[in-house]
Amino acid sequence: MYVNTKEILEKASKNYYAVPAFNINNLEFLIAILQGAAEKKAPVIIETSEGAIKYAGNGDPLRGAKFFVETVKNYAETLDIPIALHLDHGKNLEYIAAAIKAGYSSVMIDASHEVFEKNLEITKEVVKWAHASGVSVEAELGQLAGIEDNVMAEENVLVDPEQAKIFVEKTGVDFLAPAIGTSHGAFKFKGEAKLDFERLKKVKELTKIPLVLHGASSVPKKFVELAEKYGANLGGAKGVPQEDIKECVKLGINKVNTDTDLRIAFLAGLRKHLLENEKEFDPRKYFKQGMEFVKEVVMERLEFLNAAGKA
Numbered sequence: 001m002y003v004n005t006k007e008i009l010e011k012a013s014k015n016y017y018a019v020p021a022f023n024i025n026n027l028e029f030l031i032a033i034l035q036g037a038a039e040k041k042a043p044v045i046i047e048t049s050e051g052a053i054k055y056a057g058n059g060d061p062l063r064g065a066k067f068f069v070e071t072v073k074n075y076a077e078t079l080d081i082p083i084a085l086h087l088d089h090g091k092n093l094e095y096i097a098a099a100i101k102a103g104y105s106s107v108m109i110d111a112s113h114e115v116f117e118k119n120l121e122i123t124k125e126v127v128k129w130a131h132a133s134g135v136s137v138e139a140e141l142g143q144l145a146g147i148e149d150n151v152m153a154e155e156n157v158l159v160d161p162e163q164a165k166i167f168v169e170k171t172g173v174d175f176l177a178p179a180i181g182t183s184h185g186a187f188k189f190k191g192e193a194k195l196d197f198e199r200l201k202k203v204k205e206l207t208k209i210p211l212v213l214h215g216a217s218s219v220p221k222k223f224v225e226l227a228e229k230y231g232a233n234l235g236g237a238k239g240v241p242q243e244d245i246k247e248c249v250k251l252g253i254n255k256v257n258t259d260t261d262l263r264i265a266f267l268a269g270l271r272k273h274l275l276e277n278e279k280e281f282d283p284r285k286y287f288k289q290g291m292e293f294v295k296e297v298v299m300e301r302l303e304f305l306n307a308a309g310k311a
Ligand SMILES: O=C(COP(=O)(O)O)NO
Pocket: 023, 088, 089, 183, 184, 185, 186, 213, 214, 215, 216, 217, 218, 257, 258, 259, 260, 261
């Protein structure tokens, strides 16, 4: 069933487990994710960036947003697991408005590159707007290094827990993404992974709302090696160790944003199938292996976040 993200996350926050938010851009990833979630009898959050909406709508935000709402709702109504649709890293008010209008479960307003007061102001506006339509809201404090969708954030700016308390009280935001040292993409750390668990613990104590971990892909060696075996060049790829993510969940993370892991799994399957089946030209066949690897990553993540069986 199609539900509000807040419903999924409040339950997770009360019981100290987490639900993955998987990014999609097309139908193949959606089908693979939902197969995995249904098999694991788990709640799941489907999320799309503004770029994904632009891609599916061929440049028109409302067309793209409607495509994802209708497609996800269509599947959700035929599955007895809770499924929410979330706008990831909303920055452009036209896209946020389109997502609210089309019927997304929730939207992220990412104004974390602005100064604190500006981020607070913008977030407060979006919360008023979204809540008027029954849509829940995620916001971000601090910055992740690496390319944050379309904003190049140079270095990690870690969240200030005291600021987080004020921010949540003043904006009424439903869930918060505190930057604690992760970054987006496949090349997260030069050396060892370093997350600021103490800081995360404080944010949870001071805000008491569901929290979101961005840049949470683990970059599974198995699929990096398989993709490289069939010609990919992902040298130096490094993600967040699973035990670090488990620690974050213990400390109050409830939504775990996962995009890169699915991309690498799909890539490995696609390359493998194409290079081993040079006569194949049916996309339903040459996408299949990639979809199966995506489903495998989805099921593993639902297990280790303890979302499995929580539908
Ligand atoms: O934070 C993410 C995904 O991060 P990854 O690149 O680690 O999958 N989306 O908002």
